[in-house]
Amino acid sequence: xxxxxxxxxxxxxxxxxxxxxxxxxxxxxxxxxxxxxxxxxxxxxxxxxxxxxxxxxxxxxxxxxxxxxxxxxxxxxxxxxxxxxxxxxxxxxxxxxxxxxxxxxxxxxxxxxx
Amino acid sequence: xxxxxxxxxxxxxxxxxxxxxxxxxxxxxxxxxxxxxxxxxxxxxxxxxxxxxxxxxxxxxxxxxxxxxxxxxxxxxxxxxxxxxxxxxxxxxxxxxxxxxxxxxxxxxxx
Numbered sequence: 001x002x003x004x005x006x007x008x009x010x011x012x013x014x015x016x017x018x019x020x021x022x023x024x025x026x027x028x029x030x031x032x033x034x035x036x037x038x039x040x041x042x043x044x045x046x047x048x049x050x051x052x053x054x055x056x057x058x059x060x061x062x063x064x065x066x067x068x069x070x071x072x073x074x075x076x077x078x079x080x081x082x083x084x085x086x087x088x089x090x091x092x093x094x095x096x097x098x099x100x101x102x103x104x105x106x107x108x109x110x111x112x113x114x
Numbered sequence: 115x116x117x118x119x120x121x122x123x124x125x126x127x128x129x130x131x132x133x134x135x136x137x138x139x140x141x142x143x144x145x146x147x148x149x150x151x152x153x154x155x156x157x158x159x160x161x162x163x164x165x166x167x168x169x170x171x172x173x174x175x176x177x178x179x180x181x182x183x184x185x186x187x188x189x190x191x192x193x194x195x196x197x198x199x200x201x202x203x204x205x206x207x208x209x210x211x212x213x214x215x216x217x218x219x220x221x222x223x224x225x
Binding site: 002004031033042043044045048055056058088090101102103104105106107108110 | 146148150155156157158159160163201203211212213214215216217218
């Protein structure tokens, strides 16, 4: 158990809908990262937050957004969903802002868009 | 752009048969090379971080090594419970703190 929690575990929805994925980092970690994992692309970095502020952006679509709240939990919002958004979404956390050092991953949310 | 290539894509071993997994990388200013283990449907589990060429780290039957262009994950006398996908990732220099992952090596250890 990494100490990172994610909810829900599974999410099934329809095209065009909007969903919210939630992540709680390990105790004491201030950075949260979101990744998408699909069979053909592997693990792709989406976005990082540190202590409530956006720190780095990766291959995140404009239909996706995220935020980190004062209690350090983070939410990833996915809107206007398409079939191709079906994937595993992972949250990871680390202590500092720089990303140097280990990132610990949560169990993931499996999103299925029908 | 940082790139990570892992080989082989899949590896099947008999219990006790030692082998190595390869991770080749190109990165501008390496700030860390990371090995993770991932079981089906689960999150990656952190194994090792290596920072500089020549560095080695060990954990049970696993040993990770690093050169300027590649890293190896050596598995000594593997057991069936070592079966998993092993992922390699790098973090480069600059202001983007992302990890760039390879596509992984699927290891199967038969009893």
